[in-house]
Amino acid sequence: MAATLDPVTTKTNYLNALKSAIDEEMGRNPDMICLGEDIGILGGAFGVTEGLQAKYGTHRVMDMPISEAAIVGVSCGAALGGKTVMAEMQFIDFISCGFDQIVNMTATYHYRTAGEVNIPMVIRGPAGGYGGGALYHSQMNEAWFANSPGLKIVCPSTPSDAKGLMISALRDPNPVLFYEIKELYRKREIEEELNAGDDAIVPLGKARIAREGADVTLVTYGQNVWHCLEAADNLAKEGYSAEVIDIRTLVPLDEETIIASLQKTNRLVVVNEAPMTCGFAGEILARMTTKAFRYLDAPPARVTRLDTPVPWVKPLELHVLPSVEKITETALQTIRF
Amino acid sequence: MTPTATKTKAAPRKLEPHQTPILARDLLTPEDHRELLNQLYLARYFDVRLIKEKKRGRLRGTLYSSHNQEAVLVGSLYGLEPTDWISPIHRDMPAFFLKDAKNGWRNPERIGMSIEEVCSQVWCKVTSPGRARDNWSHIGSKAKRIIHSTSMLAGTIPVAAGVAYANRLDGGNDVVLTYNGEGSTAQGIFHEAINFAAVHKLPVVTIVENNQWAYGTPLELSSPNKDVADRAKGYSIPGLVADGQDVLDVYDKVMQAVEHARAGNGPSIVECKTFRAYGHGDHDDDRAARYRTKEDVESGRSRDPIAICKIHLVNKGYLTKAEAKKYMAENKHATQTSDEDFPPDVVSYMSKGIEFALASPPPPAEEGAMWVFREEN
Ligand SMILES: Cc1ncc(C[n+]2csc(CCOP(=O)(O)OP(=O)(O)O)c2C)c(N)n1
Numbered sequence: 179m180a181a182t183l184d185p186v187t188t189k190t191n192y193l194n195a196l197k198s199a200i201d202e203e204m205g206r207n208p209d210m211i212c213l214g215e216d217i218g219i220l221g222g223a224f225g226v227t228e229g230l231q232a233k234y235g236t237h238r239v240m241d242m243p244i245s246e247a248a249i250v251g252v253s254c255g256a257a258l259g260g261k262t263v264m265a266e267m268q269f270i271d272f273i274s275c276g277f278d279q280i281v282n283m284t285a286t287y288h289y290r291t292a293g294e295v296n297i298p299m300v301i302r303g304p305a306g307g308y309g310g311g312a313l314y315h316s317q318m319n320e321a322w323f324a325n326s327p328g329l330k331i332v333c334p335s336t337p338s339d340a341k342g343l344m345i346s347a348l349r350d351p352n353p354v355l356f357y358e359i360k361e362l363y364r365k366r367e368i369e370e371e372l373n374a375g376d377d378a379i380v381p382l383g384k385a386r387i388a389r390e391g392a393d394v395t396l397v398t399y400g401q402n403v404w405h406c407l408e409a410a411d412n413l414a415k416e417g418y419s420a421e422v423i424d425i426r427t428l429v430p431l432d433e434e435t436i437i438a439s440l441q442k443t444n445r446l447v448v449v450n451e452a453p454m455t456c457g458f459a460g461e462i463l464a465r466m467t468t469k470a471f472r473y474l475d476a477p478p479a480r481v482t483r484l485d486t487p488v489p490w491v492k493p494l495e496l497h498v499l500p501s502v503e504k505i506t507e508t509a510l511q512t513i514r515f
Numbered sequence: 516m517t518p519t520a521t522k523t524k525a526a527p528r529k530l531e532p533h534q535t536p537i538l539a540r541d542l543l544t545p546e547d548h549r550e551l552l553n554q555l556y557l558a559r560y561f562d563v564r565l566i567k568e569k570k571r572g573r574l575r576g577t578l579y580s581s582h583n584q585e586a587v588l589v590g591s592l593y594g595l596e597p598t599d600w601i602s603p604i605h606r607d608m609p610a611f612f613l614k615d616a617k618n619g620w621r622n623p624e625r626i627g628m629s630i631e632e633v634c635s636q637v638w639c640k641v642t643s644p645g646r647a648r649d650n651w652s653h654i655g656s657k658a659k660r661i662i663h664s665t666s667m668l669a670g671t672i673p674v675a676a677g678v679a680y681a682n683r684l685d686g687g688n689d690v691v692l693t694y695n696g697e698g699s700t701a702q703g704i705f706h707e708a709i710n711f712a713a714v715h716k717l718p719v720v721t722i723v724e725n726n727q728w729a730y731g732t733p734l735e736l737s738s739p740n741k742d743v744a745d746r747a748k749g750y751s752i753p754g755l756v757a758d759g760q761d762v763l764d765v766y767d768k769v770m771q772a773v774e775h776a777r778a779g780n781g782p783s784i785v786e787c788k789t790f791r792a793y794g795h796g797d798h799d800d801d802r803a804a805r806y807r808t809k810e811d812v813e814s815g816r817s818r819d820p821i822a823i824c825k826i827h828l829v830n831k832g833y834l835t836k837a838e839a840k841k842y843m844a845e846n847k848h849a850t851q852t853s854d855e856d857f858p859p860d861v862v863s864y865m866s867k868g869i870e871f872a873l874a875s876p877p878p879p880a881e882e883g884a885m886w887v888f889r890e891e892n
């Protein structure tokens with residue numbers, strides 16, 4: 179099913195951008211299959227796979243039992259058998275139920291077979307907080323997997339990146355975890371025109387400068403990109419220009435783009451809605467303090483979720499998650515250090 | 516059954532198209548029967564030799580002996596098509612070279628591993644199929660159709676189902692045989708994977724090697740079922756029980772499941788009742804002597820699969836009594852056996868594998884950092 183187009187403009191939302199990437203790849207690659215809970219008859223809990231089963235058949239778009247470990251393991255086996263697999267987690271939170279099959283079976287396959295086998299597979303699902311999803315429908319658990327060698331990790335923040343990175347992920351010979359930000363799925367303000375064909379492709383491992391600036395570098399991904407852009411507006415009112423880098427891919431990480439920015443701004447704030455301890459923000463800080471120390475004029479800082487689960491009701495949720503205010507404040511402290 | 520079929524009982528060769536075999540074994544030739552015995556010797560000798568090598572301190576890692584359980588491996592593998600897949604686990608080391616062995620142990624064309632490859636893995640050499648990156652049974656080969664397992668028990672069953680599913684999409688009907696201990700049937704993934712395979716009638720046959728013990732835990736603390744095969748009822752699939760000491764019974768039951776699977780009727784569980792001869796691994800031998808009484812162990816391993824196979828062969832006239840007594844590997848502790856207890860071609864097959872492994876180099880250290888990601892498509 180083609181992306182639903184706005185009747186007045188040709189802008190596409192984040193969800194339809196993902197759908198068009200999956201659809202196009204299914205059309206291009208006869209060896210690609212999709213597995214997940216409720217992805218066929220229903221078209222997915224959020225509708226990312228709507229229409230795909232009618233178009234490609236039940237054998238290529240398969241409704242799976244509520245068995246995350248089997249979804250991953252079967253996908254891995256199908257990939258061993260020559261298929262390219264898109265496996266959906268209904269919510270990325272449930273990925274924990276398939277953890278062993280991801281980190282021990284799938285992630286290590288290439289390594290332990292000394293390169294004989296590779297597993298072309300994308301595990302994707304809706305992620306992130308700020309939507310009142312409570313503890314088990316709000317997670318950003320990418321750090322678990324960043325700590326498991328053999329997995330690429332992607333998290334787009336715009337429709338064109340959603341499409342372009344999904345195409346790259348589905349063409350990558352390795353397992354890729356694809357974190358979709360469900361709060362962005364249907365957000366009208368971020369809809370944009372998409373490129374067609376190969377022009378739509380966004381390579382893995384390349385960061386995007388979402389806004390140029392000279393006084394501080396805000397490094398982030400996912401939903402926090404939009405928070406950082408708002409914080410940059412606030413900073414501009416204070417007379418400072420912030421550069422916002424959307425890393426887009428966590429593994430592999432585009433360190434060069436961040437380092438180049440730090441050479442210019444000399445100040446670093448990393449923003450990430452996952453919990454602080456051993457979160458990916460810490461990884462970026464560690465790498466930049468070791469690799470770009472000489473460019474830094476102030477201690478690098480991070481704004482993350484508190485080390486708590488994500489609570490349900492709004493005031494509590496917003497209290498623990500990074501906010502535009504917290505980002506602005508931290509950036510100001512870093513600039514004025 | 517037709518009267519003509521009864522007549523064929525005395526000389527079971529190939530049945531006429533209108534005849535119905537009673538059991539899969541009725542289609543086996545005398546040569547097949549003798550080959551089954553030879554493969555039992557092969558599996559036993561492999562194990563015995565490694566037990567001795569391990570005692571001499573020459574091997575890394577843990578040896579999970581398959582002693583007394585060989586009929587499960589030999590009987591389940593013998594009837595497979597070369598292109599069928601298997602996924603052996605820790606106690607199944609001989610499966611790697613027994614796969615498709617009936618097409619010639621040394622036949623380089625056969626779709627199974629050579630003894631050189633398997634020994635290279637045991638001796639941590641670069642000539643191992645996985646270049647010795649993970650230990651012991653964690654090898655495999657896409658080309659040889661052997662799924663690479665991890666340590667996580669029952670973890671290969673969903674992968675087997677995925678392989679079967681991909682194969683079906685490509686128009687094939689290759690069967691995938693997975694191996695599991697009875698203890699591993701308690702894993703969540705065992706349920707998830709077989710449930711999925713049953714929903715889609717995938718040709719996945721799960722062999723449960725019920726050796727009564729899961730490390731230090733007896734069957735009754737692992738499973739509420741006396742017959743683990745009863746778990747199959749929950750998936751509306753066949754659950755067969757085989758005498759795991761009797762290679763022909765294993766062969767019959769597994770072939771029943773394999774034919775059922777290949778015909779598109781879906782998965783089965785085949786429980787093979789057997790008994791673990793030693794400790795869980797060689798590290799556990801001393802402690803195992805404490806948690807299992809001597810009497811239980813003696814009675815548990817009193818039905819040696821080699822001896823039982825010989826009885827079949829002698830009864831059928833495929834082996835003379837004198838021939839049956841020529842090599843006496845059965846009913847002996849590994850350390851009590853000598854090379855004279857095995858046919859010379861069995862000894863030389865394994866010895867060549869070891870020689871090859873010993874002469875091979877270890878993998879270069881820098882390989883430790885390689886192959887995390889596939890760089891290009
Ligand atoms: C998921 C998991 N848990 C625990 C272990 C440790 N472990 C290895 S073998 C084993 C016992 C397995 O018993 P069983 O399945 O009956 O097979 P057997 O060893 O008897 O052949 C245990 C507990 C493991 N490898 N994987």
Ligand SMILES: [Mg+2]
Nearest residue numbers: 696697728729
């Ligand atoms: Mg056991």
